[in-house]
Amino acid sequence: MNKNGEIAIEAREMDVYYAHFRAVKGINIKFPTRKITALIGPSGCGKSTVLRSFNRMNDLVLVARVQGEVLYRGNNIYGKDVDPVEIRRRIGMVFQKPNPFAKSIYENVAWGARINGYKGNMDELVESSLRQAALWDEVKDKLSQSGYSLSGGQQQRLCIARTIAVKPEIILMDEPTSALDPVATLRIEELIQELKQNYTIIIVTHNMQQAARASDYTAFFNMDEDRAGYLVEYNATNMLFTNPQNEMTEQYITGRFG
């Protein structure tokens, strides 16, 4: 798919269960390196669940269980000896609602690096992370203020900066703009475009325009009659939106359901 043929992460026959309920079934998908892939689909189709399976955030839900394989650089991240902490450092995540820590802006960015044993110059790391997140100019004079003093959009960019600071390879984004106003949303979308130069980005979005405008590839999910989510169609974004192969995809992108 990618002209370099590089795959950042891949799911093979992945099922996710919550206790006895199968939330997601039979997912096979490969994510190309340094591209933006959007996951779309109606509410409850399991796209967030799929996303969270890629850095083992589902581990935090006690009843959740993942079957099948998720291959990252040749290793199944659900392998027996794999440390989820190590996985999450390499595969970062940005959440639906901005969730800065109750610490200063500086500490918000520095904390992840510090606990992961970063030995370099912390000031430089904080600055470069905030610059990459396009937030530096707005906060450089108030780094010691609380992360909560920022606006919603700024908070979300702070969360992105915080994720970048630990230098992950892949950034998972779970509807990162759903809690933001249109202006702030636009800033984040621009930022995501910038970030794809360095990072593989997988983004769940509710908003089809966002997927069409901002992503390179799009995966459409739907759920079956047992409410288990599955992958319907996966293609380059322009292909999927202009020439959907599946009837359900077409109905969805033309707004006839979902």
Place this chain on the structure above:
Amino acid sequence: MAVQQLETGYPEAEALQRQISQRHRRGLRWRWLFQLSTIVGIVALLALLYNILNQSFGLVAVQNTVDPRVLLEGAKTAVLPGADTAETLADLPKETLVAILAEHISTGLGRRLERDQRFFADQFAFEDPALFAEVCAGAEPPAGCTLEPRDQNNVYELLLERVVAPDVVQSWSLVDSVFRRGAIEEQLRTDYPTAVLEFRSWITADFIVSPQSSTPEFAGVRTAILGSLWVVVITIVFSFPVGVGAAIYLEEYATDNRLNRLIQTNISNLAGVPSIIYGMLGLAIFVRAMETFTSGAALGVITDDTTANGRTILSAGLTLGLLILPLIIINAQEAIRAVPRSLRQAGFALGATQWQTIWHHVLPSAMPGILTGTILAISRAIGETAPLVVVGASTFITLDPSGPFSKFTTLPIQIYQWTARPQAEFRNIAAAAIVVLLILLLSLNATAVVMRNRYATKTA
């Protein structure tokens, strides 16, 4: 045109009006009853405070064993130095006061006083110099061997305490003192013609700093306050880390299995166990089974010979620690549960371990709530009486506690003991001690409220 009346089975027109207004009247009567019930609580609180303040202040009839004017007259008659110009006993020079003292107390008592602290640097008033030197050379020289001699004021107070010896022969409550003053004076003239009526606040600076005494006029709560503080320090040191630790375990680590459900159910059960049962547990485990440890014998630090039986501050503190542990755990669990999940997710998504996330983000956010709950639990511990009676708080000690292995008494124990005494003056000092206890608790609770409010505004 007449409207056709349908037979509905319900009252109509006037009957309906009557029925509704009747129902409203009933509603008002009940509403009044509900309101009245609510006021019962307030009335009870006011009655309680009234009762305590009423007993803490009031008139007392003080009768001197020897009238100070008689002593002064005696000094003038004997032409003792300084007596001719003195208007009260307090004006007399030290030598004269010592002379009066010597006249009224036994030589034995005088010697004891002199061994405690000498009257003069260059001479002895009661003691035989040779004997004194011998005692000072002995194994345990008394304080008087090294202390500076007493000053005039010290001797004057000694004279008041030992010779004038004012004694409260009767006390009246505040309300009686104000409204029945005439009758009280009347009664005083017939019952105690030589007594003097004076208004007394039983809460004084002296009351706070004096140790326990068998005469209510001289008794204070110093040992009890220190005992309470020592006990509560042990309680906090034990129950805070353990309680918060258990709450973290249950909220952050525990999976939903039988053992963990058992722990959770068990904690709610423990919160309902009567406090006296904890006292019996403390008696059996800390005082008796772990005696060598709680008495300090294991560490070789027995503070004084009589405490080597496990009935120490340490045992009491641990007992109260177990008692408030369920409260701390339940409160801390609520505070930890209130921390948004998103904060934990943010931590994990950066590659933090579970403990790093808890320590750096969950605990700081939960801390105000945890502290509020802990303060409330501690004020419960400070007010507890029954378990400490069972564990064996001492009823009468005059020495300040010196560490975790000391015998002790606490403020509530002191109140209990004094309340149980038949003499009215003990009721007065019990009331005074209650005022001290309530002020202590009030300030603690005020801290908790302030903390809760600050927390509420911060997260809003």
Place this chain on the structure above:
Amino acid sequence: MATRNPTAPLTGERIEQSELRKKPRVGETVIQGFLFLCGAISILTTIGIVYELGKEAWLFFGKEGVSLLAFFTGTEWQPAIGNFGIWPLVLATLMTSLVAMVVALPVGLATAVYLSEYASDRARNTLKPILEVLAGIPTVVYGYFALTFMTPLLRSILGDNVVQIFNTASAGIVVGILIIPLVSSMSEDALHAVPNSLREAAFGLGATKLETSLKVVVPSALSGITAAFVVAISRAVGETMVVAIAAGAGPKNFIIGEDGLFSFILNPFVAAETMTGHIVRISGGDLSYDSIDYNSIFAIGLLLFLMTLALNIVSRRFVARFREVYE
């Protein structure tokens, strides 16, 4: 290949599994173990209570002249002559608890109804802290209050020859006052949890506020209110200092058939020592281990523990039933 940002690591190549392998995090394991121990201490506490009370009670019943039958049927508690009938103590406990309930239940429930259904926010915000203060006052202070206020009050109303200086009525009333906040706050929580739609339905049928409150809201919250009542009983049974100070300092022994039922045995105006009061008095004195007195208070303690435990379990059943309906 595109120019690579120096901070972005190479992707795609296979990495050694060992890089992702779980690192031994000793600190994490130690901490988790410590936290588990903290949780387990509560279990140890319960085991300790059951074991110690059980052991001493076992020793007590093993002593000569003491039998389980006599313990549960005897109407005289006189350790000095080997009479260990629990009834005088239990009856006194039931008396004070009954009086307390007569005070606390109606007042507490009415307060809860007022606070939940009638009071304005302002009234609620003033009244609730007052009730909290009432709940925060140490019980020894209530004991003082019972002895120096309630007893003289009762005596001035009913006469010195009717009311003794120590009596269960005065202690019971004050215990009732001190558990009003418990009853009212638990009941108010229950009333509060009743969904508003039920109230609106009742109002919609033309019910008055009183009819809505008493006939719709209170019955809907009944299991929650029952739970509050049961906890209150348990609290009254276990209450110690008030009864130790004001109820009496000696078991009220009686002989069935000789002592009148209401003139003596169930008379709340005469002195009677409760289970808790007895434990406090005996353990407050000089008590030597392994004496029959020492063993006997543990037998009383075990009975007390079982009584309160049963009440608390019953109460939690009611709460669980209530939650099932509304949560």
